[in-house]
Amino acid sequence: MNADFVISDIEYVVCCDGSNTILEKGAVAIKGSKIVWVGSSIDIKDTFAPGVSIISLPGHILMPGLVNSHTHVPMSIFRGLADDMILQKWLNEVIFPAEAKLINRESVYAGALLSIAEMLLGGTTTFCDGYFYEEEVARAAADAGMRAVVGQGVLDYPTPDNPEPERWMKRISDFIEGFPSSEIVRPAVFCHAPYTCSPDTIRKAHEFCVKNDLIFQIHLAETIQEIREVEKRYGLTPGRYLNDLGVLGEKTVCIHGVWLERKEIQLIAEQHAKLVHCPESNMKLASGVADLPMWLQHRVVCGLGTDGPASNNNLDMFGEMRMAALLHKGIRQDPTVCSAIEVLRMATLGGAKVLGLSDIAGSIEVGKSADLIALDVTVSHATPLYDPVSHIVYSAKASDVRHVWVAGRQVVRNGELTTVDLSNVLETIKKLFASKN
């Protein structure tokens, strides 16, 4: 068999495939961008030609790269600008003025690259974004070699990159047409929310996505204020309202879902729409607690997201997994809900399904893209190691990530980025945004 390299001697290969395969002393072979073989380290000699390149990683877990299913990467430049504030005050007095002043092509590219650096170093290999000037996010992801689905923002309000909101269709058409050619970055539409987009905008944006085979992202049922506003305007809760508009379809990714009722969760499941859970942001902004156990009970296809770094305030998917696994046990007073494996699947194959990438990413299987991460398990908090899945969700840290591959290309080696000049990124950011003034 032919391979470009084989990662071998791995303590545990945690595949996150359909049967949650875990291989001890496992090995994975890569050719081009793809996984071509998954097996036992002892079979390497009999399977590959003698000269095959071997990367020996004893003392590591190898697993699929994590999928951050919802974020706004350029907002890293606002991280920690203000916290612990009422949402409307935070938006109106801090975030909106900062966006008006600071968001442009240059800052979006710089902020996106900063976020991408943080995500790759922390074991995230795919992200789904929604913001403005998303061409720049696409460019940053392609430059860094990170898989991404980047959603151009649509609102019925003037935005930094579209001062005339009625021209939103032209904006997204131009975005798709001029989209850089990349094997790993795909365009999408991010229709902001039911309270910021008219029924007509939502319907047409969704139609556009279906026609062009694009993911249609929308914030849904994030706050109680949204529920009241949508009920007041349209006489329906937001989930029912989207269903009535006919936009709950396979391409639709609903984000947050904090206030969804059981009936709305059923509708989402039936229509094969997707849900993304962002527990840390929901906590920090005091939106409330989404009923993830109910989502899982209804077998909704769901992913996990950090939300933007201004409301989290980091892009650490290990932390997000931990929060998702712990939070609902406490709320439900049931330690069996949101098990480690359920949460790990949301952060890998679940996210890939949400983003329409499950043929490509989210698990270690022959034929899939080599989006892989290796975690050091020779650290104090990984010892003893009884159960690799428990370890990944409850004990592991982003800083345990030593090696990362996206589509077969090594983007993190020994904890250092190979595709991004981090000190240069940090310098640029510091020059642009180091002070509140």
Added chain:
Amino acid sequence: MNADFVISDIEYVVCCDGSNTILEKGAVAIKGSKIVWVGSSIDIKDTFAPGVSIISLPGHILMPGLVNSHTHVPMSIFRGLADDMILQKWLNEVIFPAEAKLINRESVYAGALLSIAEMLLGGTTTFCDGYFYEEEVARAAADAGMRAVVGQGVLDYPTPDNPEPERWMKRISDFIEGFPSSEIVRPAVFCHAPYTCSPDTIRKAHEFCVKNDLIFQIHLAETIQEIREVEKRYGLTPGRYLNDLGVLGEKTVCIHGVWLERKEIQLIAEQHAKLVHCPESNMKLASGVADLPMWLQHRVVCGLGTDGPASNNNLDMFGEMRMAALLHKGIRQDPTVCSAIEVLRMATLGGAKVLGLSDIAGSIEVGKSADLIALDVTVSHATPLYDPVSHIVYSAKASDVRHVWVAGRQVVRNGELTTVDLSNVLETIKKLFASKN
């Protein structure tokens, strides 16, 4: 002025003192075990003799070491042995049999040293423990140079180190008498809980603590089952019951407090007893959510703890701060509760007050012990850095900790332990506990 060394050029010195002082371009001088000067880096030349030893740390935050106010460090050997189980099943089928089989002097020392390694590397400089064979925990802390308050466990059941429960008073007397002499490790009593100790045991153990000037730790109101059991036996909720026993005093540290009523929180505040919040363990074991905002409103002296590594599953106080700051915002639907500075104070000076150490630790002030940690803020998730307190609580990670001093002695240098041979500890643990069998 005389100093052994001066830590200088610090981006932000976050003092956690009474007025939450933050110094930009600050410096801290240490002589022996103590902080002797806190000032501006530019004043060093005029303050100290020319030859003074300088440790220059630009790109770092210097802050007091974190105080883990409640844990069971030897239980690191059971981390991840089983998760996502009903509490009684987890205790009866996993933890109690494992303790009966594995807990002895050797395993307690090994497990404690493993936990101490994890805590020091993650910026915790003080911990308060409660378990069996606590002499061994004291020895591990003294060997590693970590500040600790170690509580010998008292229960009315046979325990690994005290098979005859009625002899518990002799056990703790022997423990205190034979306690190793150390500047940084103090003995205490850990009276397990109102449902595992009789009224007589609780009263006498508390008396013993008052007489010997020791911290009296007790689990309190952790689960709804405990509330029911204590009400059934004594006709009172657990907080009222302890108050009736006369054991809510200055030396008393109540742990968890998940189910305390407002009146009980008032009683604890009035009697100057202390509370410790362990949110991650409370979530993982599905105990429920303690009303931390109400504790703070009643000005209870309170600290933050990880609880044991078998129910967390790590000893990361940065993660614990983050959980404490995020959780209650979401539950209360109020983003202003449990602010970053309130949570940071719980994890530093608050914890020191809980443990009777506020003259010594918990803040950067002249005359206090040099228990200090330096965080690297040249990392992607610390850029830009608008507010160091927000950064510490919402974005920073245990892995950002580069240097740690306890009582003036450097125990972590460039992210490596200086007092503990980590690879040796990991080898020992692996030999003893690497498999479930």
